[in-house]
Amino acid sequence: MINRLLNKTSIATLLASVSMLATTPSLAAEEQATVNYTGRDKVEYDYAxxxxxxxxxxxxxxxxxxVALELQTSxxxxxxxxxxxxxxxGPITRLWDHRDRSYTTPNNDTLYLQAWADLEDEPLVLFVPEIKDRYWIEQIVDMYxxxxxxLGNATVGDQGGYFVLAKRGYEGELPEGVEVHYSNTRYIWLAGRLGVENAQxxxxxxxxxxxxxxxxxxEYPNGxxxxEPKHATGAPTVQFPQGIAWFERLDKVLNENPLAEDKPVLESFEYIGIGNDGLANLSDVRKHALENAFxxxxxxxxxxxxxxxxxVNGWNWEYKAGAYGADYLQRAAINMNSIGLNSPERAMYPKRYVDSEGELLHGENSYxxxxxxxxxxxxxxxxxxxxxxxxxQDRFMVENAIDRFKIGSMTEDLVYNKDGSLTITISHQEPTDATARANWLPAPNDSFMLQVRxxxxxxxxxxxQFSLPEMYKSN
Structure with missing residues (x-):
């Protein structure tokens, strides 16, 4: 259901809970029957x-x-x-692999470091060390x-330095010569990654x-x-709000992070109790309408x-992220797939579930x-x-005899073709050919999916303009 989730332990727990909503008892068909309202009650119900x-x-x-902010900072x-x-x-201090099953589609490429920040009282300053010859990014998004x-090599270079993060409208003094980046919301999320070449x-x-x-x-510049991070045991749990509870959560986050440009939209929501502390006093008709609307x-x-x-060629691409404007459905859809998805300019994540004939990928075959x-x-x-x-089925990495969970430009000891291209063999059974074995990506003896980063x-x-190649069954 949820195809691509950002690689954070508790955020993935959050998204896993979202994926259960379709089968949650509160969404059962028998609870969704609409009362046959008439007259003004019907008008009230329909509008709500x-x-x-x-x-x-x-x-x-x-x-x-x-919800993720609350969970991550608890x-x-x-x-x-x-x-x-x-x-x-909060750092994630090792590459993740088949042992890590707290969230789906984690990567095996980078270490993570993240933070949730509150800009209400004063700006924050992020210090980035000098990072030479390594992929790095500190992706920062607002609450929408x-x-x-x-921030990364592509945008600020490899010298590191200080970066001020402020809420838009802040009028206090700021340090000279330091880049300032403004958020439209009080809270922001910093999602950082550091590329890792190998175990060493x-x-x-x-x-x-x-x-x-x-x-x-x-506390700038020395704070x-x-x-040393504490060791976490187990994954945090979350109950994603539903029905009226979801609208109550929406009311909270909109009050804390209002957008002036969306004021006309928000004013229309006052009819259903959002923005005017009116949810508790809604009529039963409007409450029923909201349960079904959710x-x-x-x-x-x-x-x-x-x-x-x-x-394209069996790979599914997502070209829009991080700049939605008034396309609220696109924003919702992308975040159901992957909360806070990277801007396409910084990273793209095409995935596939089928071969060149449109048949589901399965480890009993070789590709x-x-x-x-x-x-x-x-x-x-x-x-x-x-x-x-x-x-x-679960979109976790697959345990295998050679501890190889991915292949790519960082992988050592691959055999390239004369033109520099790379032919990868994908199967559950280990190939007998030496080159195919060197370039083997082990699959489960079951259905699987692939994700390119x-x-x-x-x-x-x-x-x-660029497309990935088709994938063929070879047996």
Missing amino acids: YALGVQATVYGWAPVMMD VDAPMDNGQAPVNQI TESVVD DEEKARELQSQFRLMPLS GVQP KDGFAIILDAAMHSDTP TVTFPADMQVNEEIGGFWSVTMYDA LYEPNESVYTG
Whole structure:
């Protein structure tokens, strides 16, 4: 149902809970029957229902972000699974693999570091260390998942430095000579990644990871030193709100993170109790309308999420993220697939479930796919690519005898074709041919899916001019 989730432990737990909504008892068919209202009651019901569907679509992304914020920050110290109190950095301190089943489609390419920040009282300052010859990004989004800024080699270079993060409208003094980036919302999410070349390189990446700092402006420039993270055991749990509880959560997040440009939209929601503290006092007719509106709004978003990709040669691409404007359905759909998806200019994540004949991929078969010599990633700024194997049912990485979970430009000891292209063999059974074995991506003895990651893609990728090759069954 949810095809692509951002790689954070508890956020994926959140999204896993979202994926259960379609089968949750509160959405059962017997509870969705519409009372046959007549007269003014019918008018009241119909209008409240229509506004409720619109509010569900409009508010899907900010509610997901708000629930994630609460979950990620529900600790008293930074943890090694990415959780941390507000305004502190939470690192994920190792590459993830088949053992990690807290969220779907994690990558095996980067270490993560993230933070949820509150800009209400004063700006924050992010310190980035010098990062040479390595992919890095600190993706920053507001509570509507609009991009605030993507800091990385492509945008600010490899020298590191200080970056001020402020709420739009802040009029206090700011340090001279320091870049300032403004958010439209009080809360923001910082989602950082550091590329890792191999097991030996992981320790170097961890050292860089520990050097990032996040501090209030009043503690600039020496604040925000990261403590040693505590070890997290187990994954946090979340109950994603539904029905009236969902609208109550929407009311909260909109009150905390209002957008002036959306005021006309929000004023229309006052009829259903949003923005005027009126949810508790709604009539039974309007409450009933909202319960049904949430169910149908969810179905609308889910359908859009399942069909939001652009298929090319069996690979599904998503070309819109991080800049939605008034396209609230697109915003909702993309965030149901992957909360806070990267801007296409910074990374793209095409995936596939079928072979060249449209048949579902299965490990009992053997497949080949030949990736071109030029995968259109900008290596000069640390760009690289990979293709990762996942079980199609749960979308976790697959345990295998050679501990290989992905193949790509960082993979050692591959055998390339004379023209520089790379032919990968994908199967459950180990190939007998030496070259095929060197380039083997092990599959489960079951259905599977693949996801390519293109970090720092060239313009031809995110404008749709570049396509990935078809994948063929070879037995």
